[in-house]
Amino acid sequence: MDRRIFAASVLAAAVGMAGVAGMTAAPASAAMMTKEQMMQVRQANKTRAMAEHLQKCYGINAIARNDCAAGAHSCAGQATVARDPASFVLLPTGDCSKIAGGSLKAS
Amino acid sequence: MSALLDLQRRFRAALLGGADAAPPPEVLGGLVDAAARLAIYRGNVIGNLTGALRLTYPAIERLVGAAFFAAACARFAVATPPDSADLYEYGAGFAAFLEDFEPARTLPYLADVARLEFAVTRALHAPLVPALDAAALAAVPAAAEDGLRFLPHPSLSLLDLAHPAPAIWEAVLTEEPDLRAARLGAIDLDAGGAQLAVLRGAKGPALLALSPAAFALAGALAGGTPLGEALDRVAAAEAASCLGLLLTQGLFAGCRAPGGPTHSEGTIP
Numbered sequence: 001m002d003r004r005i006f007a008a009s010v011l012a013a014a015v016g017m018a019g020v021a022g023m024t025a026a027p028a029s030a031a032m033m034t035k036e037q038m039m040q041v042r043q044a045n046k047t048r049a050m051a052e053h054l055q056k057c058y059g060i061n062a063i064a065r066n067d068c069a070a071g072a073h074s075c076a077g078q079a080t081v082a083r084d085p086a087s088f089v090l091l092p093t094g095d096c097s098k099i100a101g102g103s104l105k106a107s
Numbered sequence: 108m109s110a111l112l113d114l115q116r117r118f119r120a121a122l123l124g125g126a127d128a129a130p131p132p133e134v135l136g137g138l139v140d141a142a143a144r145l146a147i148y149r150g151n152v153i154g155n156l157t158g159a160l161r162l163t164y165p166a167i168e169r170l171v172g173a174a175f176f177a178a179a180c181a182r183f184a185v186a187t188p189p190d191s192a193d194l195y196e197y198g199a200g201f202a203a204f205l206e207d208f209e210p211a212r213t214l215p216y217l218a219d220v221a222r223l224e225f226a227v228t229r230a231l232h233a234p235l236v237p238a239l240d241a242a243a244l245a246a247v248p249a250a251a252e253d254g255l256r257f258l259p260h261p262s263l264s265l266l267d268l269a270h271p272a273p274a275i276w277e278a279v280l281t282e283e284p285d286l287r288a289a290r291l292g293a294i295d296l297d298a299g300g301a302q303l304a305v306l307r308g309a310k311g312p313a314l315l316a317l318s319p320a321a322f323a324l325a326g327a328l329a330g331g332t333p334l335g336e337a338l339d340r341v342a343a344a345e346a347a348s349c350l351g352l353l354l355t356q357g358l359f360a361g362c363r364a365p366g367g368p369t370h371s372e373g374t375i376p
Contacts, residue, residue: 007334014354015241015245015354018351044310047311047313051312053280056282058163090175091210092170095287
């Protein structure tokens with residue numbers, strides 16, 4: 001098939017798919033929910049919970065990176081220097097050890 | 108070179124030069140000597156950049172622990188100071204740094220988790236741009252379809268991961284300790300990787316696992332390859348379903364016909 005015609009037919013089919021998918025996402029007007037719609041609502045709730053969780057983990061609303069929290073006091077600078085353990089061997093000590101077979105093995 | 112620029116460059120070199128770097132003679136001593144003053148300044152810079160990295164990479168910090176994370180960040184910050192004043196953009200190279208960081212060698216999946224975290228942060232902070240509406244594509248003239256180019260959505264990252272980073276990421280960021288331990292324990296490190304599109308969906312960041320064909324098509328189109336050429340890289344039978352999926356999921360913000368204006372009017376999906 002000619003490539004130009006192929007691109008046109010693929011695009012038409014894809015646009016058709018995207019259009020249909022857009023319609024199923026419209027709010028259900030009937031009082032009764034189908035099983036599929038209930039699944040969709042459940043999925044939406046799960047997605048929202050995930051989004052809120054992420055906002056917490058990534059400090060979205062709480063902190064702006066450019067607020068220079070650590071830069072406000074000279075004592076913070078001294079603390080950072082004291083914490084830099086340049087003189088001893090670093091080992092990961094966090095939750096990586098809870099992944100089965102995943103870490104802290106000398107390789 | 109102006110005297111001010113020269114001073115700034117020497118100060119910067121002393122700041123990033125490690126504990127042994129001598130302060131420029133313009134840094135005066137007093138109750139605290141010049142080297143100690145510079146050390147405080149250096150500590151603040153590193154502490155500040157570490158704070159920015161901590162906000163972008165919470166899963167990495169939990170995986171390796173606070174002390175390891177702070178030490179890794181201090182080294183990364185000195186080797187890779189920010190090239191933008193906006194610290195939301197800082198840390199793009201952290202995954203590559205971790206990949207070569209000798210003390211992290213026992214955790215081969217760490218770099219992939221960092222790639223995922225940077226993509227999630229990008230998705231969370233990218234400008235609010237509506238996704239390309241399929242209706243805009245219907246208006247493209249037939250002669251222009253083969254050469255049609257797509258604009259990737261600003262929140263989009265395409266990740267080819269060798270390790271099960273999404274499962275590790277989700278598990279380690281679980282707040283409830285027992286559930287977190289259970290999820291971490293259930294991870295199979297040999298489960299293989301994933302080809303992901305990470306972007307902002309209607310309800311927050313979305314991680315979409317793509318088939319190899321859809322991932323290849325997404326990569327080609329996001330990289331600016333014209334539609335006809337991009338479709339050559341995908342089996343004909345899969346082409347329409349792959350492209351339909353990418354459009355439905357909002358991977359693109361606009362399109363441009365050869366020689367034509369950019370269509371970017373769309374609706375938020």
